Amino acid sequence: MKRALPLHLGLIVLLFALQFALPAYHHGNLARIMVMATFAMGYNIMFGYTGLLSLGHAMFFAAGMYGMGLAVTQLGTPVGPAFLIGIAAAFALSLIVGLLALRTIGVAFMIVTLMFSQTLFLTILYFGSITRGDEGFGIKQATRQIMGLDLSDPTIRYFAAWLLFSLTLMGTLWLVRSPLGRVLIAIRENEERARMLGYDTWRAKLSAVLMSGTVSGAAGAAYGVLFGYVGASFAQVPYSIFPLLWVLLGGAGTVIGPLIGALFMFYLIDLSSGVTDAYMLVVGVALVLLTLFAPKGMMGMVRERWLKWLP
Amino acid sequence: MEFGPHLMLAMLEGLVQASVLTLTALGLSLVFGVMRVVNVAHGEFYMLGAVLAWWVTTMLGGNPAIGFVVALVVAPLLVGLMAAAADWLVLRRVEYDPERTIVATIGLLYIIQQVTLMTYGPDAHPVTPPFNTRLALPWYEFTDAGFQIYWPWGLSITSYKLFVIAAAIVTCLGLWLLMARSKIGLILRATQLDSETAQAFGIPVERVFALVFGMGAALAALGAVLVVPIQQAHYLMGGDPLLLSFIVVIIGGLGSLRGTVVAAILIGMSDGIISVFFTPTLAKMLATLLVAMVLVYRPQGLFGAKPA
Amino acid sequence: MAAVTLLSTRDLCRHFGGLRAVRDVDFDLPQGEIRALIGPNGAGKTTFVSMLCGRIPASSGSITFQGQDVTHLPAHKRISLGMAYTFQITSIFGNLTVYENVALAVQHRLGRDHAALKRETLAALARVGLKARADQVAGDLAYGHQRLLEIAMGLGQEPKLLILDEPTQGLSDGEIEEFIALIREVSANTTVLLIEHNIPVVMALADTITVLNFGEIIAEGTPAEIRANTHVQEAYLGG
Numbered sequence: 001m002k003r004a005l006p007l008h009l010g011l012i013v014l015l016f017a018l019q020f021a022l023p024a025y026h027h028g029n030l031a032r033i034m035v036m037a038t039f040a041m042g043y044n045i046m047f048g049y050t051g052l053l054s055l056g057h058a059m060f061f062a063a064g065m066y067g068m069g070l071a072v073t074q075l076g077t078p079v080g081p082a083f084l085i086g087i088a089a090a091f092a093l094s095l096i097v098g099l100l101a102l103r104t105i106g107v108a109f110m111i112v113t114l115m116f117s118q119t120l121f122l123t124i125l126y127f128g129s130i131t132r133g134d135e136g137f138g139i140k141q142a143t144r145q146i147m148g149l150d151l152s153d154p155t156i157r158y159f160a161a162w163l164l165f166s167l168t169l170m171g172t173l174w175l176v177r178s179p180l181g182r183v184l185i186a187i188r189e190n191e192e193r194a195r196m197l198g199y200d201t202w203r204a205k206l207s208a209v210l211m212s213g214t215v216s217g218a219a220g221a222a223y224g225v226l227f228g229y230v231g232a233s234f235a236q237v238p239y240s241i242f243p244l245l246w247v248l249l250g251g252a253g254t255v256i257g258p259l260i261g262a263l264f265m266f267y268l269i270d271l272s273s274g275v276t277d278a279y280m281l282v283v284g285v286a287l288v289l290l291t292l293f294a295p296k297g298m299m300g301m302v303r304e305r306w307l308k309w310l311p
Numbered sequence: 312m313e314f315g316p317h318l319m320l321a322m323l324e325g326l327v328q329a330s331v332l333t334l335t336a337l338g339l340s341l342v343f344g345v346m347r348v349v350n351v352a353h354g355e356f357y358m359l360g361a362v363l364a365w366w367v368t369t370m371l372g373g374n375p376a377i378g379f380v381v382a383l384v385v386a387p388l389l390v391g392l393m394a395a396a397a398d399w400l401v402l403r404r405v406e407y408d409p410e411r412t413i414v415a416t417i418g419l420l421y422i423i424q425q426v427t428l429m430t431y432g433p434d435a436h437p438v439t440p441p442f443n444t445r446l447a448l449p450w451y452e453f454t455d456a457g458f459q460i461y462w463p464w465g466l467s468i469t470s471y472k473l474f475v476i477a478a479a480i481v482t483c484l485g486l487w488l489l490m491a492r493s494k495i496g497l498i499l500r501a502t503q504l505d506s507e508t509a510q511a512f513g514i515p516v517e518r519v520f521a522l523v524f525g526m527g528a529a530l531a532a533l534g535a536v537l538v539v540p541i542q543q544a545h546y547l548m549g550g551d552p553l554l555l556s557f558i559v560v561i562i563g564g565l566g567s568l569r570g571t572v573v574a575a576i577l578i579g580m581s582d583g584i585i586s587v588f589f590t591p592t593l594a595k596m597l598a599t600l601l602v603a604m605v606l607v608y609r610p611q612g613l614f615g616a617k618p619a
Numbered sequence: 620m621a622a623v624t625l626l627s628t629r630d631l632c633r634h635f636g637g638l639r640a641v642r643d644v645d646f647d648l649p650q651g652e653i654r655a656l657i658g659p660n661g662a663g664k665t666t667f668v669s670m671l672c673g674r675i676p677a678s679s680g681s682i683t684f685q686g687q688d689v690t691h692l693p694a695h696k697r698i699s700l701g702m703a704y705t706f707q708i709t710s711i712f713g714n715l716t717v718y719e720n721v722a723l724a725v726q727h728r729l730g731r732d733h734a735a736l737k738r739e740t741l742a743a744l745a746r747v748g749l750k751a752r753a754d755q756v757a758g759d760l761a762y763g764h765q766r767l768l769e770i771a772m773g774l775g776q777e778p779k780l781l782i783l784d785e786p787t788q789g790l791s792d793g794e795i796e797e798f799i800a801l802i803r804e805v806s807a808n809t810t811v812l813l814i815e816h817n818i819p820v821v822m823a824l825a826d827t828i829t830v831l832n833f834g835e836i837i838a839e840g841t842p843a844e845i846r847a848n849t850h851v852q853e854a855y856l857g858g
Contacts, residue, residue, distance in 0.1 A: 053410050053413075055413070100603075100604075100607050101607065103607050103608070104606060104607060104610060106409060106410070107349055107409050107410075107413070108606050108610050110349075110410070110413060111349070111557065111561070111603075111606060112603050112606050112607060115557075115599050115600070115602055115603035115606070116600075116603050118554070118599050119596055119599045119600045119603065122592055122595050122596035122599065123596055125592050126590075126592045126593055126596055179726055179730060179731060182719075182722070182723060182726065183723070183726075185715070186712060186715075186723050189712040189713065189714055189715060190710060190711070190712050190713075192674075192710065193706070193710045193711065193712065194723070195694055195695055196672070196674065196694060196695075196698060196704050196706070196710075197698065197723055197724050197727055197772065197776065198695050198698030198699045198727040198776070199695055199727060200693075200695045200696075201695070241417055244414065244417075248414065276429060277428075278425035278426070278428045278429045279425075280421045280424070280425050281421060281422060281425035281426065281429070283418075283421050284417075284418045284419065284420065284421025284422035284423075284424075284425060285418065285422060286418070287414055287415065287417055287418030287421070288401055288415050288418035288419060288422065289418075290414075290418075291401075291405050291411045291414050291415040291418065292401060292404055292405065292415070295411065
């Protein structure tokens with residue numbers, strides 16, 4: 001903790017300071033990246049620390065996003081409480097999915113999560129009269145106010161994204177150093193052994209799914225609030241693949257890996273979009289190269305070579 | 312149209328879909344059965360088969376039948392070779408670790424799909440069927456005059472669709488003969504039972520895996536060549552077959568070829584019938600949820616034996 | 620002095636398909652004893668202790684631990700009641716350090732008390748002689764040291780009953796000597812149930828020996844009695 005705490009606090013301070021230095025374009029990007037990194041940090045709790053590979057995390061992101069968005073448009077809830085409703089929706093979905101999917105392991109777990117996520121996507125399409133289907137809906141700027149602050153204002157948006165990111169980062173840091181976090185890592189390494197040390201591994205895995213899904217949902221709700229759009233594309237397969245990719249790239253089972261991965265991938269796609277429309281090609285190549293040559297990701301390699309203490 | 316003839320038509324359409332699905336799902340099932348890995352890029356090999364069929368027939372021009380016959384051989388062969396190469400270059404190197412294989416094949420999915428987008432383009436292209444005679448089908452009714460056969464308007468099938476069904480049956484029989492009677496089949500079954508022991512007995516497991524991965528992709532491509540005169544070739548067409556093949560392989564019991572065929576016919580038929588009578592979104596939604604539940608509560612599939 | 624019974628089974632059975640791996644075993648283990656469980660390969664020893672600690676469910680019969688029926692308790696609850704099990708095939712957290720491995724065993728008992736966690740983890744490591752290797756990655760240890768790490772994890776749990784499945788397999792003669800001394804010391808406040816093939820180890824340690832053959836108990840007694848038992852000699856020792 002002696003070295004880890006200053007490092008992570010330093011990162012948070014750096015991200016806060018960057019808003020004064022960055023030009024508008026990158027300022028906006030970074031706000032978006034911080035929300036997506038929060039999504040990836042949620043994913044990392046399950047995949048990186050507990051060893052549960054989900055292929056359906058888009059459903060949690062979408063549950064948060066639609067829970068928030070529908071509360072605003074259908075019930076007229078102000079965005080603050082609507083944000084909490086989004087989180088609650090993601091929590092409820094995590095509980096259901098966790099209770100069912102954790103009956104399976106390995107490849108079956110991956111496919112079950114994929115299928116549940118696909119079911120949610122199709123449900124969103126089916127109730128098109130409320131969700132407006134593929135097209136999605138906007139959250140009007142006038143409603144995106146919280147305590148008199150306009151969340152569509154770039155400065156406030158950046159600050160809100162930074163706050164969400166920082167809370168999640170410190171929360172993850174705390175989690176992985178806590179007894180529960182160590183049990184999750186033990187499950188990732190050798191579940192049978194963890195069970196035979198007296199740990200209720202099923203309950204620990206369920207709590208990992210709950211935390212992971214809820215944080216991912218918070219990111220989805222925040223994305224909807226901050227960028228004013230709720231759409232079915234966020235419930236589709238690519239949004240289940242992205243967090244996996246970011247976490248793999250940045251380093252699964254490292255606290256700052258998700259941010260590094262999201263940042264790197266965002267700018268890689270951003271740069272390649274000048275060359276080709278087929279930007280998903282970059283994603284595909286990155287996935288193959290990572291599995292072949294760097295399964296531990298960037299921060300994983302840093303930890304292996306230099307910073308053994310990196311959490 | 313009345314309900315009876317309408318149902319008959321839906322069943323025939325379902326049978327055509329089931330035929331194509333059987334081939335595609337058999338490919339996925341073969342790969343899972345022998346190699347114990349899930350190929351998420353399977354749908355893209357299907358798509359490649361369709362696009363290559365279009366490419367071959369367009370290049371050759373002339374009589375559509377000649378182009379089609381050439382495509383029927385060339386497209387699966389090329390796709391099979393590409394898949395075998397992908398296996399050799401990627402999957403072999405991650406040592407067929409189940410989770411890393413899935414991530415790598417997701418990568419392959421996007422690479423194949425996006426390269427197709429960049430070369431073939433975003434538009435859908437049709438392939439002319441080699442023959443396409445419309446065959447009207449009879450229905451019956453009971454009138455005052457007694458039992459009568461008549462020809463309801465719209466109740467028909469094309470000769471090409473019948474050919475698709477026949478081709479699928481022939482391929483299944485061929486595959487069955489290959490697995491049950493040939494030396495390659497024996498090697499495949501030995502590898503499926505226990506790849507380590509097979510290796511110890513001198514079976515070149517790595518090459519067998521490349522062959523199986525190629526064969527699996529070739530089966531998907533063959534299905535796509537058959538379907539492309541009915542449905543156009545498009546770079547995003549791999550998604551639905553992938554999902555349906557997943558469903559079939561899970562329902563049929565992971566890795567069981569016989570279960571796969573039964574489930575493919577069942578799912579293909581019901582998908583065909585349901586989509587005639589219900590909205591496709593609701594049908595897909597319920598089917599997906601149902602399959603997830605099957606995997607949760609009966610991971611050995613509906614037809615698989617309960618493990619001891 | 621009538622010893623308190625720590626663990627007992629009645630009519631305990633386990634079938635695998637048609638195979639009856641363990642049949643109708645009545646077994647009593649008094650508190651404070653070192654008990655050895657011996658028998659030829661495939662006699663059902665590992666199956667039997669796996670049922671005791673809940674890794675596999677019993678087909679029928681009952682298991683009582685400290686007067687409580689634990690037959691249907693999940694493994695982690697039995698461990699929490701005071702059982703510890705070390706695996707026959709080394710099962711450690713290969714990517715974690717030696718310290719972290721034992722800390723996980725200790726943590727379950729102590730929870731959030733950091734200072735106590737560190738103290739007891741290092742104490743358990745010291746008892747098996749691995750303290751100097753605390754920061755090594757467990758998977759990099761030599762096989763014998765991995766066996767000792769398993770035992771350290773068992774000790775870290777401070778169990779009432781320590782079940783050891785072939786603990787000396789793969790240890791050097793010197794390590795076996797140390798192991799014998801260690802178990803003698805541990806048995807002062809822990810009951811030990813030991814599956815062991817190494818007969819000199821059994822004879823040196825065990826208060827009582829139970830002999831299992833084809834899933835049934837064929838003899839039970841002191842080392843001297845077992846040595847003299849002709850049944851056992853036929854089934855096993857004389858082999």
